[in-house]
Amino acid sequence: MVEVLERESEPATSGVASHISINNLSHWFETPTGALQVLDDVNLDIAPGEFVALLGPSGCGKSTLLRLAAGLEPATAGTLTQDGRPITEPDPSRIVVFQDPTLFPWRTVRDNVALGLEAQGILKQEGARVDAALKKVGLQDFAQVYPHQLSGGMAQRAALARALVNNPKLLILDEPLGKLDSLTRLEMQSELVALWRKNGFSALLVTHDIEEALFLAQRVVIFSPRPARIVAEFKVDRPYPRHRGDNVIADLRHEILNCMGLGTSW
């Protein structure tokens, strides 16, 4: 508990975390049947070190928003900025973890984790970061193993280490735990919280799991069906590490279900 209070009182430093600002963002895809709008005037601000979760119906445009935030695609209209600078291309300070671990099968776990440093040409100087990242996710004993020898949870941990080794200022998580069994999932939610609190990066998480969003995030943003618009925001003002039985969180869960039109299933 002491540690928790310490962390809570610490101001987020802009050195390790980015301020992300999304303004009047709209996006269309060219399809054979014409332009398909997936984002409609989205405005979202992520404070340095903040953990924001996005919830919304399947296919509404959440992953698209994340790709734009990562700089993998240019937005059709509106602006995205990172610490005041427009986001125009991918950058190692904003790393995405996808639902599939997408480890490179021809590289050992260690070489997979080293990918970012190698791509940036700093592996020689910064090699120690690879082992540190492996240790952070508890995979130090599997460094020389190939991805096909890993379980689903271990593979996703390796993907997390591959992201963290870059010291991202924004960690973008697209349903990172979506394909894991429920026990591994709960375990990794706690690990994710611990890693975020320890490293201090800003985090933008997409999930389909309301409890996951409430367990992890400081703010939960609800999207409409496609084209995605923000329909509501919930502040989750609870200290970490959180408890799944927390009454405030249970009430929030009810509210969110209502908001998404699923209140009757409560």
Next chain:
Amino acid sequence: MSVMSSAAILGQLPIGATRQKSPSPAVAAPQVSRGSVAPGTAKAIAASAGDFRFYWFGLFAVAAWLALGFIALGIPDKPAGFNDVWPYTQEFGMGALVLSALWAVLSVQAGFRRATGVFGRIGAMFRYVAPWIVTIGIFLAVWETLTAKTGVLEPPFFAPPSSLIDIYVSDYARLAESAFNSVKLLLEGVIWGAVIGLAVGVAIGWSRAINYWVHPLLRFLGPLPPTALLPIAFFFFPSSHAASVFLIALATGFPVAILSWSGVASVNKAYYDVARTMGASEWFLIFRVAIPAALPQVFVGLFMGFGASFVVLVVAEMMGVKSGLGWYLTWAQGYAAYVNMYAGLIVMTIIFSSLISLLFSVRDRVLVWQKGTVKW
């Protein structure tokens, strides 16, 4: 029979010894094999002697090669054409008898079913190849009988297996030189073809502009058999050697290019996203993502290209290059020296199949990461 009794003695002796040393010989055995050869082998035998069962099937191998030896040595050659007797029949027969004795020894060795180390591996290998040894022995015996001994199959088109020894001894220099020239020419062409094919395949898989121009050419000209270009190539190139290198490279390069292209085109797009967010340059995306991901397909192309290159090599050597195994075959045909032709064909088979095996082991090394996922 002395073989049997010594085996029985070996079978009795070490059981007590193993019991004294360790209560669990099954656990102790694997450690033993790491030791130096001689004591390690002794211990390996000792540890496994409790499981000794003579390898009875080995006796079929002994019998087949014994029969081969007796046929070669005991039955006189039937005079045929200008040969009274075939050369090297004695040596052939003696060789068969020696091998027969070797099979007998190995049948004992293969009896130690649990032996480890080199000793155990040789025994296991003998158990594995024994059916083939039997078959080859019978095949050679029938061959020798039908040719040298009865003359059912007549010269010059047929010759006994023993006569091949004659060719390998008397025409050694010419065969070796031909083999060397063939391998040299082949590798020259194959390496050029593989490198250029890979470069072209990756380029059309990567760049839309290159794809626009090169892909139709590849689709249009690719199906043309390189051998059809042989006469033109001999005319346009300064030497028949250069023309052959070009055609072999073409034969290898086409499948390599097509499969590298399809390999690069089917790379999971998420791999690029991952690398790009981590700051990868275009160079990195090509050489560290696209090509490694495409390698399994590239190897399929290499196997196909290798096969095609053999055809072109042999035809080119038969048609214009004045050296190599293809040339040796036509040369032998010109003199109606059919035994030389068989000898040449056997050398060719060994070389080509060795090259393919070599490629397999290179692939297994390069694609270790695939182990357990895909295998062909």
